[in-house]
Amino acid sequence: MSAVYRAAIKVADRFVPAKLQPLWNHEAGPKTIFFWAPTFKWALVIAGIADLRRPAERLSLTQSTALAATGLIWSRYSMVIIPKNWNLFSVNIFVAATGLYQLARIVNYRRELEARNKK
Amino acid sequence: SSSSGHSRMSAGGNLFTRGLRYLASKEFRSYLCSTHFWDPVANWGLPLAALADVKKNPEMISGKMTTALFFYSMAFMRFAWRVQPRNMLLFACHFTNDTAQLVQLCRFTDYWYVKDEAQRQQLRRQYEDAAGEAAAEVAVAEPKK
Numbered sequence: 001m002s003a004v005y006r007a008a009i010k011v012a013d014r015f016v017p018a019k020l021q022p023l024w025n026h027e028a029g030p031k032t033i034f035f036w037a038p039t040f041k042w043a044l045v046i047a048g049i050a051d052l053r054r055p056a057e058r059l060s061l062t063q064s065t066a067l068a069a070t071g072l073i074w075s076r077y078s079m080v081i082i083p084k085n086w087n088l089f090s091v092n093i094f095v096a097a098t099g100l101y102q103l104a105r106i107v108n109y110r111r112e113l114e115a116r117n118k119k
Numbered sequence: 120s121s122s123s124g125h126s127r128m129s130a131g132g133n134l135f136t137r138g139l140r141y142l143a144s145k146e147f148r149s150y151l152c153s154t155h156f157w158d159p160v161a162n163w164g165l166p167l168a169a170l171a172d173v174k175k176n177p178e179m180i181s182g183k184m185t186t187a188l189f190f191y192s193m194a195f196m197r198f199a200w201r202v203q204p205r206n207m208l209l210f211a212c213h214f215t216n217d218t219a220q221l222v223q224l225c226r227f228t229d230y231w232y233v234k235d236e237a238q239r240q241q242l243r244r245q246y247e248d249a250a251g252e253a254a255a256e257v258a259v260a261e262p263k264k
Binding site: 036 | 164165171175194198202
């Protein structure tokens, strides 16, 4: 597998224009996990946005809380680390936003349910 | 035996005392105050949430989010391994998360694609009854105002 990958990268290396070479070969660039891992975190945002259509009773309170908390904390820390990682910052802002929105939906729904049950 | 005890002390003590001394050392305390410690601590919320959800109604599982979390944790396991310095706490967090998300994925697939509608209805009633009992217990425990 890795032989196939290395051959593909050798081919791709020839096509990268000279101006983009420093970005392509960067130590946190697209050939490394330091690029793809934060990039992949956007899948969590997309899944979160797709989940906005789920009815509130089918949402998990613990998961939304955990996502909101991790998004908020990592947003701060991606600004504190050296070098600042704007990719990581932006993705975590969105993770926090979708998590908080889902959390608000769940809390609202449960409050409505309690109010209805009390009547 | 007294001479062997003396040589052990000059070698720094046994594993337990050495361990305690490391915990009291300056480097460990600065690690505890660093981002290398607190980021993974924050991330542990995700696997703990997933483990808590394993007992709950499988209808609460979002297939899309669980799949996304599964691949996300795989990517971050490698990230934690390759980052400088290597972050084993983050690695352990994402390893646990992958296990928990895989369990949830199996429960999701089983509930929606293996069981038939009758079994699902039965499970739904079971969870509703359990929720009803829990609510009744809470009502009994709280004094009526």
